Amino acid sequence: MVANPKYKQRASDQIQSTSSIVSLFDDTGTDHYAEDLLSIYYDGAIGINKDGEIIFINKTASKITGWLHEDAKHQPLEKVFQFCNDILEQSYLKIVTKVMRTGHIFGPIKRHPIKTKKNKEIYVDFSISPLDENTVMLMFHKISLASDLQQRPMLYQFSHDTLTRTANRNTLQQSINHLHNNYKQKRNPYSLLLLDIDRFKLINENYGHKSGDQLLQLIAERMQHFIRDKDNLGRWGGEEFMCILPDADIDTACKIADRLCQNIAEEPFIIDDREVPVTVSIGVSNYPEDGATPEELFRVADTTLHQAKQNGRNRIHSSQQTTKSIFSKGSLLEKALNENRVVPVYQAIFDLKTGKQVAEEALARIQNDDGSLIAAHEFIDAAVELQMVHRIDSQIIKKMITRCVKSYMEQPNTLPHFVNLSADLLRHPQLVNDIIQFAKEKYDECGQINCEEKPIVIEITEQELLGDMDEVKSLLAPFIDFGMPLAIDDFGSGYSSLTYLADLPISYLKFDGALIKRVAYEDRARKIINGIQKMAESLNLITIAEHIEDQATLDVLRELNVSWGQGYFSAKPAE
Template sequence: MTMVDNFDSVEYYIEKTRLDHLYVRSKVASIGLFVSSAIYVLILSKQFDAVNLVVWFLILSVVLAWRWFLFRRYREDSRFPKSLPSGLAIFRLGIFITGSIMGSLNIFFFPQDSLYLLLIAILFPYGIAMAAVTMLLDVFSFALYLVTLLSPVLIQSTFNHDLLYSGTSIMTVVLGAFLLKMSLEYNRSYVMSTRLRYENKKLLKNLEEEKNKLSNRLGRILNDSTTEIYVIDADTLKCLQVNQGALDNLGYSQEEFARITLLDIFTTLDRKSLFNLIEPLHNGRWEPVKYRGINRRKDGTFFPVEASLQLSTADNPPIIVANVQDITERTKWEEKLIYQANYDQLTGIYNRHYIQSYMHSVFTRARRLQKKVALLFLDLDHFKDINDTLGHDAGDEIIRKTANRIQAQLRESDVVARTGGDEFIIFLENLENKTDAEVVARKLINIFEKPFYVRKKEIHTTVTIGISVYPDDGDTHEQLMQCADMAMYQAKSDGRNTYHFFSQEMRRISEKQLLISNHLRYALAKNEISLFFQPKIDITLNQITGAEALLRWHNPELGDVPPSEFIPLAENIGIISELGAWVLQQACNEAMKWQGLTKQRLQVSVNVSPQQFRIGSLLKEVKKALTVSGLPSDQLELEITESLLLQDSEQNLSQLRDFADQGIRLSLDDFGTGYSSLSYVRRFPLHILKIDRSFIHGLENDLNHKVLVDAIIAMARSLNLELVAEGVENKQQLEFLRQRGVRTIQGYIISPPLNPEDFRKFLKNEHQSSRSNPRR
């Protein structure tokens, strides 16, 4: 076996132990040999020369003393030998010298012819060999010892031809082989047992190291963790052990923890509730039980926790292991998420999500108490104009102030929520009848007569309110919302700044509008839309100046649908841009057909929606219509409404200037029906001001109308704007306008709106006849 110095291997420790035993046993062997050899020399001194025996014994003694010295040095000097192979080589050298000296005894002193003396010489090496077999753990050393010790005996026995000597020689060989085999078996068994012992020792050491590592790692993890971990006596609830996280979070020392119980920390539990909580663990449940509550620190502060409790009945006494997590941050996030889910971020009042869940409980209480609940749907009037004019920051401030005003008019039991944009919902509970809701609606209408002050500016806005009542108008959230929405839009159509209760007539109107909207989406594709033209006449020159293009829609199912019904719906469902582009193109195409029918450069007027301006594609559509039709731009007139002026945005102003720069005439339609003022009109590049038909109607009898028309005429002249009066139906109206210098009129006194073919016939007739007065 090759011996190596690998200090971490089991082989090294086996060889080191074997070498230790060899040197230790060499001490006993040396003493034994010295004593037995001394006795043997005394016995032989009677037969042989004593001087020679003494010399031989002294040589043997020197060798034994040297081996004794090696043993002492091996035991006392850690630097000897330098390596295991060198230590074994030195040991084998000592064996070789000892065996050679012992074997030489037969050669030098025992004659071959004396059987008696020769047997004595043979028995002595045999005995020495038998005694050495249990001490020699190195097979090579033992073999070397046998060869040097028994070779002389074998030689003497072999070369003597006596049968007895031959038998002795054979017996010596057999004995040597037997002893060598014993040595091999003993050495193999020794190595195996030693290997097993060191492997077990190494394994135990490794296991101990791993255990220590795991224990240290677990200890570090537990102590470094911010989670609180408690080991609790299950009977007394005293804290037996806690980790560093518990010490840090609660502020107690280890000694203080030993004097308190779990109940001093878990404030929302008492002994009974705690035992009830962990009872499933006593009944064999292996999953930990969960607990969520409030814990208390040493300084008296409280914090929310989530705990996991486990029970170990294998310990004596049984223990509870509590793993406690401080969930303060999580709780804050949960509260924040709940707030965001239920409250409006701008105003701090409830939002649509909360209202949807709240209404169920409202209806339940109303049914139990047999009371009514009113839902008020409130919308700010012209709020978009405020946003467009002053910006969204100012709009947000108005929304916040609106919420405050509404809350100030309500009872504690009433609930208000913002459902989006400028829309609010108000719930009034415990009403005897719906007139109670009317009182609140009036108060809200009145309070919004006061202006808002934002950025040192005075802003006026009103509110429109729709009201539905539970259970009269519906018994679900969707039904009440739908009814209140209908009522609110009805109130807006009636002029805003008012309120309306829901009625079944509104439902009928809403259903009709839905039906109209569904047909309107496909009206263009089905060629149901057409253009009519109403002539404009210069009553001073008594000649036609142009015509206004008016949209008409005939549906096979609905019949003729008036523009006052379907145009607002077209704006609501988002098809007004498509419809407006079609009108522009058709009107320009038709105007080109008029060129050869009269010598006059006739204007065609087209109404455009404020939505077309907001979309931003109107200028492109106008240019396309003019290019495709070939109509000169100065023969196109665009009619805009007052609502566009109220928006007062730079984008709208910029587009109107672009139209004016292109030579397109701009007319302000329906002037006086809204909130236009001189300051608004002066900002925009207008050419024409149209007097609305509502002022012309009854002009001959209504003094107020006369005063208003006079004021409009005066303002138009101050701004150098042309005037067009629409809706002129009789001679009295015509004469009133003529006396005040209004030159251009349109209305049934001249002609109703005509389809394109009839309008062209009208032009031909006008061209062929010369009249000094209108015919109708």
């Protein structure tokens, strides 16, 4: 473990005043004088030689551990200073050797349990400092954590993560809100780091959950060495940690994040005598550059973390590396979502043979204050980057369900209503349950709750759902069980389409729009569409062509017997 230079400087005065003590413990009869000299320290002090053996111990250390100087001298350190668990990833001797070799302080290690000579468990803070090339000193003091926990178990439980002994998410949020309220009047800067352990799931699978828990402890311990005294570290959830950096502009925050990233990756963690290499990805957000509220900063930190992972992991990412327009559009979208101004427009779908409208599709728009609409292509990239698509989907599908039910009550033979559903929404089970409950209430109003097939068609894009088929089925099950038919959108744009046709109850197949745009002018595109159409007919699927923009394309699609179609040539989206 490599120590932060700040600890080296903090202890420099202490090291200078104690380094001369080493020479006093040399079998020349000056032990008592040296022990008296060391007794001026309120902290416990134990000197250790290059072999990991104790060469001196002061009165405070004797009182805390129960070991007298004459009993402790020449004993191995691990016998006198006994850990109650295996939280350290290195043996004592390795730590001692490294401190001597590098001249760096090890620690401080906070709130650590040890056992006394009488086998009593106590808690201490400690560090190990270099004295000379052959000697180090372990300095420690007893803390009242154990008794505090007995006296205030609920307070500690509510404010700390019991595994890593760092602040929990609730405490972090309260700390950020408090900091923000203090800083916002003068617009003093502060930053947030959101850190995620790369491929932590694989670590759990390969080494076991117990080792995974131990790794979380070790990482939390190591991170404490590379942040400032004023910084606040805590566990955000799962394998994520949050670090609050007061008085840190974006450049300072990136330097601290980079230091964390490098020092975690620099040296493997030792768990059960096995080296476990670990890397982390870190997202950075800053007030006031990235947002005016803590919620906006959380979102930016989450987004930049996601981008760090997308860019290859083991790196940091900040808004400085992200197009500013994404965040401005994200702010626009956030405001629209909060004000319920994300609205659907509807594009008619026609039978290509008869020209009769047979269905419609809901498309998302942002409604401005003046009533004008912002098209999806102007904000959808920002929504994806900022992980807001699930919120858009939720509002659109609820409004579509309301429209569908209203249409049925006016005219019972209602048309199918298509709506896009993202994998982002499907991976928010609470939102999915909320949508299904909303649909049940609406269909109960019109007496169609027991209808086997509802007229709401869920469109899924194959590239959104790449992964294990059992997981895909599980994600879609609430909608399928409720009686909502499925459509595959952009069919042919990926490589899993045929698998979905074989394993999912697909009713509609929508061709990839890029193919449709080429079908009137390229023979190969026509042959591909023709082949897919024949396969769909054999499976009794209704095919739909999107992006029909001219008469030539419409004529070719009719020749190929494509069932339905939509596009600006036939009808533009309308409210």
